[in-house]
Amino acid sequence: MTQNRPQRTFRTAALLTLAAGLLVPAAAPAQLTPNAEPIDSIVALVDEDVILRSELDLAVAGIVERVRASGDAMPPMNLIESQVLERLIIRELQIQRALITGIRISDADIDEALVLLAQQNGLTIQQMRQLIEADGEDFSEFRRNIGEELMTERLRQRIVNSMDPITETEIDILLASEELGGGEYNVSHILIGLPDGSTPQQISEAQAKADDIHERLLGGLDFASAAISFSDSQEALEGGLVGWRDLNSVPAFFSDAMRDLQPGDITQPIRSPAGFHIIRVNDYREQRQVVVKEYNARHIMIQVNELVTPRLAMDKIIDIRQELEDGADFAELAREHSDDQTSANLGGDMGWFPPDAFGERVAQTLLAMQPGQVSEPFQTQGGWHIME
Template sequence: MKLATIRTIPLLAMGLALISVGHAEEREVDRIVAVVEEDVILKSELDDAITHLERQVQARGESLPPRSVVEEQMLERLIMNRLEVLRAESTGIRVSDSDVDQALNHVAQNNGMTIEQLRMALESDGIEFSEFREEIRQEMLSSRLRQRVAQSMDDITETEIDMLLASDRLGGREYLLSQIVINVPEAASPAEVSEAEGRAEEVLGQLRGGMDFAAAAITYSQGAEALEGGDLGWRNLNALPPMFADEIEGQEPGTIAGPIRTPAGFVILQVRDTRDHSQVIVREYRARHIMVEPTELVSPEQAEQRIRDLHERIADGEDFAELARSYSTDETSANLGGLLNWFPTGQYGSSIQQMLDRMEPGEVSEPFRSQSGWHIVKFEDVREADRTADAMRSQAREMLFEQRAEEEVERFLRQMRGESYVDVRL
């Protein structure tokens, strides 16, 4: 399943954004700012991460809160990243060298470079290529840990999908959201809950007074996306917990909702934009085909000769469907007279699709070859079909999974943080 809410690899998404960070600066003094289990985070690591964030924020034309606030937020992110890597490794999750190589190729391609050009660009900015590889490896470990947590959940049932579709809340408007999270500790006392709610109300008051939401998220939010200004991206109502959906449904861009009580604490939401869910219209084809597949007993040359003989028999007036039943080696369609009944573009591979694209309904193709064997295709009909219902059902399954996965991963991370030894020395 697609894990849209599970963190992917930020390094890959950002391309070469990290290249601008100068890791090679000489530092007269370095010190430990946090002990994480049996590992440590150094002041130099924290400084490098903040430098990278500053350049990102400046590129967006925004500004950061005071350095002390950013340090606290960034250190907590580094702590969580380190804990995720340690937990992944201790539970047997591995990232091979070939996995990292593939990710590096992706980074290079996204920036229009070869691997060697990527290496040179990194080294010219003072970054060791081996260090960049290790950063990508750690990001991949974290991502796979989160995916494992999500995949351990119970499957989404057809009944759940039916209930969601029956709610008439799927397929409507989508919302571009940001959030500010004020956490409440596990098993919090009423006083701790009241204190967190008071902090959330104070933040809301500053927002009502004109404070920029992204700046407020960087300053106050304890959510994983705080340093991105609380950006949640585009969400359909049903990709969100019900208490969020109830607050924002029908709201216009600029709306601020909350504080909303959640199992993790209090959340303030901002609606940045909205859009309509589009109708899904696809082109579908109806065709018949005969395939002769080379085997140990049938050489490629013999397969080609058989398909050409069959093509001549069709041209002489013999029934395509009957010949398909007798001679086609495609077991899934032979008993149906070679019928490929109403399929979307590309379903049966590029070779068949390219042939159909050159034909008109009623025509029979010349023999042609694909990776599977030799073919003849009879193009019967084409139509434009409204597949919005099918798409909505698929979207419903995906959204239910995403919503549940997001909650499960968040619960797992909170538990992991609470159970781990962390000594902050900033």
């Protein structure tokens, strides 16, 4: 892989996820005396936390850099700022929800994510740190934002794990589908959203807005610029880019509209419960067969910290392993003893994941195990573990 400089916009890209939330007016700028330093202002209140003008300005600058680098038309700054602020608000709400539900990210988790990020860019940790600091970023702030991104990702994973499992009947229906072997579409998306319980007037106004955007797109308006300016979807600040999807992975009303489109084509506005959608097919390819080996496992972790030495953690995990041999229930022991708050309440369930998702030591342990087998205690940077 070529050695690429980590994008300065990584931090803001990690901060900007879903769109929704509470907007409040920015605080009025204070009158400054000739030698006074500017005072940061509050632009949004999110429960008991705030979003500052400096945070918003930094995030907006990242989006502006990305749009300029892509060569797309620059949307009006007030629209970019509004979109970015909504993303920052929902990001803060996700973090607060994660904390309330007991999700915690350790320094070891952040270190592992940083190592992976550096490897993806063909760099060492030290090289990546030097580039980040040379670009005017504070590395400790960069670490904090990585930790928040991990936290929100674990929140999303917990929601996914709580969903009903796919049934054998659903699998049979999919296998019988004529679309199973179809190709993949690279698509972009604009959403003109509707609130729950929309009035006829709101629906009419949203449809008129969608129709107007559609006409302007046909007249030459850049799709990415239109998405950044007008879309209410979570991909708005990425120019509406959704990425590669097959027809089975999108709602039926999307697949029906996309099926006969060629690269460069856009749909008419499509109505759904969420609002009106305009979809653009950017590219098409025949679907590739990809085989991914994943494991479904559960674990118990005893974390090493200021109060628990590695020796004490090892002794405790050995005792828990003995309880399992004596017939204790794995899930109950995980709920009672595991320090991994993400999985403990789920009986230690880690969900489905590729073997290297949690580091080399976990991967080595998994590869040596058979279904239903409980591992011997082993140590990682986070503490001592047993897995099933």
